[in-house]
Amino acid sequence: MESEFQYLSAIVPNEYYHDAAIFEKEKLALFQNSWIFIGMSMNLENHNDFLTDEIGGVSVVVQNFRGTLRAFHNVCTHRFNKIQNAKQGNRALICEYHGWNYNTDGIPFGIPLKAEFKGLDEPTLKKLCLKSFQVDTCGKFVFVNIDNNTQSLSDFLGDSKARLLQISQMIGRKIEYNEVPNAANWKVVIENTLEGYHISTVHPNTFYKLGFNLKSQMQCEIHGPHTNMTIQTGDLTPNMQREKFHKMIAKRPFQPDGFFHQLIFPNLSIGSAWGVTVYIGSIKALSPTESVFTYELYETNLGEGVLLNESISSMVNFSATEFTHTTLKEDRAICENVQRGIMQTPEHKGILNSIELRIWEFQKAYSKLMNIEL
Numbered sequence: 001m002e003s004e005f006q007y008l009s010a011i012v013p014n015e016y017y018h019d020a021a022i023f024e025k026e027k028l029a030l031f032q033n034s035w036i037f038i039g040m041s042m043n044l045e046n047h048n049d050f051l052t053d054e055i056g057g058v059s060v061v062v063q064n065f066r067g068t069l070r071a072f073h074n075v076c077t078h079r080f081n082k083i084q085n086a087k088q089g090n091r092a093l094i095c096e097y098h099g100w101n102y103n104t105d106g107i108p109f110g111i112p113l114k115a116e117f118k119g120l121d122e123p124t125l126k127k128l129c130l131k132s133f134q135v136d137t138c139g140k141f142v143f144v145n146i147d148n149n150t151q152s153l154s155d156f157l158g159d160s161k162a163r164l165l166q167i168s169q170m171i172g173r174k175i176e177y178n179e180v181p182n183a184a185n186w187k188v189v190i191e192n193t194l195e196g197y198h199i200s201t202v203h204p205n206t207f208y209k210l211g212f213n214l215k216s217q218m219q220c221e222i223h224g225p226h227t228n229m230t231i232q233t234g235d236l237t238p239n240m241q242r243e244k245f246h247k248m249i250a251k252r253p254f255q256p257d258g259f260f261h262q263l264i265f266p267n268l269s270i271g272s273a274w275g276v277t278v279y280i281g282s283i284k285a286l287s288p289t290e291s292v293f294t295y296e297l298y299e300t301n302l303g304e305g306v307l308l309n310e311s312i313s314s315m316v317n318f319s320a321t322e323f324t325h326t327t328l329k330e331d332r333a334i335c336e337n338v339q340r341g342i343m344q345t346p347e348h349k350g351i352l353n354s355i356e357l358r359i360w361e362f363q364k365a366y367s368k369l370m371n372i373e374l
């Protein structure tokens with residue numbers, strides 16, 4: 001789809017990046033109203049595997065019940081303890097406070113001293129069931145929707161589905177899981193991932209050294225609120241060493257010509273350089289001025305079920321971890337600085353160039369849900 005990018009000015013005013021009332025509105029209008037990525041299906045393969053998250057202020061658990069994934073409000077209906085407390089694990093859906101157990105329909109059973117409760121009959125237990133939410137997958141990506149009346153995941157993803165399926169195919173060994181806190185609004189962090197304009201200035205020892213610079217060509221795809229870009233290196237001469245290495249892993253399923261980044265609106269961020277490794281990250285809003293970037297970093301496979309051999313794997317792991325940590329540290333420092341600047345200029349909006357058009361697209365989708373007049 002062609003972008004309608006034509007404006008110099010960004011759309012979203014700076015006050016939206018720190019205001020407490022706006023933050024509350026986002027919880028309802030955005031996070032509780034969209035399909036939100038909660039994790040990868042590899043973490044939910046076995047009976048009783050679970051993942052938890054807060055979506056728009058609502059604690060959610062996705063649990064595997066003998067092969068079926070269900071999503072529930074993660075709050076016990078007895079006296080409101082949070083049921084699953086780890087981010088992920090393998091454990092029955094049982095409350096740690098007084099031991100109420102929940103079945104695949106979210107109905108409590110196996111209640112200790114049940115006879116001591118008056119009138120805890122079948123119909124009452126059914127009324128005490130956990131609120132359930134929609135859960136669906138695209139390839140290995142698992143999404144939850146708090147609002148049970150919105151469009152299907154497939155319609156929501158639209159033309160971006162093919163990318164998620166392709167990236168699902170490349171997933172090999174997990175290199176690491178990491179959480180990077182940012183003293184910055186979640187949108188500052190998202191917007192930073194959407195452009196390659198800052199690469200030469202912010203990432204001199206990683207992206208820039210690999211050949212990404214202001215001469216780099218960028219291709220964008222805009223699929224509704226979801227966008228991606230592929231940035232090629234600005235080098236005119238081929239990098240023989242890199243090409244030799246890429247030949248050794250020529251069977252990898254995803255081979256973008258440079259650095260690929262995908263945003264699934266609002267906050268799933270995926271990045272891969274040449275399809276050698278991929279990070280799958282989620283930028284979570286903690287408060288109006290704090291967010292956390294959680295991600296899993298994976299090495300590619302060489303076709304279904306074929307992992308990299310050990311020497312290639314350890315080389316890839318070392319450089320991908322170094323690269324990711326360095327860039328995230330640099331991005332974090334910039335985002336935190338930008339946040340301070342934004343708070344001193346609440347009435348302003350940013351200025352965008354054509355390389356930053358994905359920010360414009362992101363803000364357009366955001367504005368629509370938040371009812372900001374364009």
Ligand code: FES
Nearest residue numbers: 076078079095098
């Ligand atoms: S609060 Fe969960 S069993 Fe009592």
Ligand SMILES: [Fe+2]
Nearest residue numbers: 192202327331
């Ligand atoms: Fe960056």
